Amino acid sequence: MEQQQLFQKSLKKLGLKSVIPENMQLINSEEFKEFIKILYLPSGYTVTIDFTIHKTIAPSLIFVSPNQFMKIEEVGIAPGYLIFYNRDFYCIQIHDAEVACDGLLFNNIHNMPLVSLPDEEAEFTNYLFAQISGEIELNDSSLEEMIRTYLKQLLIKSTRIWKRQHLEKAVSEQPGDLEFFRNFTLLVDVHFRKKHSVADYADLLSIAPKTITHKFKRLNLPQPNDVIKNRVILEAKRLLVHTGKTAKEIAYELGYDDPAYFSRLFQLKTGESPSGFRLKYHGEAEN
Missing domain, CATH: 2.60.120 (Jelly Rolls)
Known part of the structure; x- marks a missing residue:
């Protein structure tokens, strides 16, 4: 070749x-x-x-x-x-x-x-x-x-x-459960910048929020709220590392009108502030 x-x-x-x-x-x-x-x-x-x-x-x-x-x-x-x-x-x-x-x-x-x-x-x-x-x-x-x-x-x-x-064997063998897994994943990836709650995705799927939570538990997946927030944090990390946008600008881009709340969420999920994460990442990259 x-x-x-x-x-x-x-x-x-x-x-x-x-x-x-x-x-x-x-x-x-x-x-x-x-x-x-x-x-x-x-x-x-x-x-x-x-x-x-x-x-x-x-x-x-x-x-x-x-x-x-x-x-x-x-x-x-x-x-x-x-x-x-x-x-x-x-x-x-x-x-x-x-x-x-x-x-x-x-x-x-x-x-x-x-x-x-x-x-x-x-x-x-x-x-x-x-x-x-x-x-x-x-x-x-x-x-x-x-x-x-x-x-x-x-x-x-x-x-x-x-x-x-x-995937758990039971999930991969059940077409309905597998399609739920895929649909939820795709919806989060499309809407995570504006929709941050389980109720938002329940509306999109036309089911009750509790139903999503129960399905996640049965499929041995993390809590749906954590899945949504983790997708937001992943995007925040990308923007912090690969762009020059400020933490405040990133918060607004990801649908958070309160930058202070977003910074607390980032700290809770990563153990670091947005600015601390950026400095640490670029410092490790240089080494």
């Missing part, structure tokens, strides 16, 4: 890039920030997604949304691969009925984007990447649909493995 291959037609774009030491500066730059990304990494890699560190102990797939921060901290001995594409090429929201991965592989409430691959699944994943690479090289008139077909297979297979690895 070449170090980078690219398919581009009109506004549609998909690329495949080798994850090797000489490419790390580019991969960790802003170059791919706007794309949906899938990392396929052998063992021995360390990757930070937002503020969570993931270490690969087996061949693994990591799914990264355009709004997430990604940095490969350590490179393993064997090369990995990065596939990146835009929503014009394949939008998981529009095609949700085909792959049902939104809220699981991408944008999930627990920030669990990693799938570890058993040997037989790693072989199939190698096959899919080889086929995508071959199609790009072939440059045939039908390659766009072929690449999209292989990408869909990758997403469907990964979603099945993700459910086995990250």
Whole structure:
């Protein structure tokens, strides 16, 4: 496989890039920030997604949304691969009925984007990447649909493995519970800047707030109020670290009219003030 291959037609774009030491500066730059990304990494890699560190102990797939921060901290001995594409090429929201991965592989409430691959699944994943690479090289008139077909297979297979690895068995086997998990996740990700209470999401789901709380308890999930607040805090961390906005500006952006209340919430959730978190993060990054 070449170090980078690219398919581009009109506004549609998909690329495949080798994850090797000489490419790390580019991969960790802003170059791919706007794309949906899938990392396929052998063992021995360390990757930070937002503020969570993931270490690969087996061949693994990591799914990264355009709004997430990604940095490969350590490179393993064997090369990995990065596939990146835009929503014009394949939008998981529009095609949700085909792959049902939104809220699981991408944008999930627990920030669990990693799938570890058993040997037989790693072989199939190698096959899919080889086929995508071959199609790009072939440059045939039908390659766009072929690449999209292989990408869909990758997403469907990964979603099945993700459910086995990250969800309680009872949840993954009950379609109704799984859809509730996904729907709540997606609603929080869309509305967390303005809707901060369980009652807000109960209205969106047309159920009673107590029903949400009971479902979360039955599914062995954190309290729904904590899920909502944790999503707000994650966004606040991103804005503190990756922008120059003040804590007051961030509070207003996240729907809090009282910046002092927001600062207390941030301190309660992280153990640090917004300004303290920013200073600490940038200090560690420099070291």
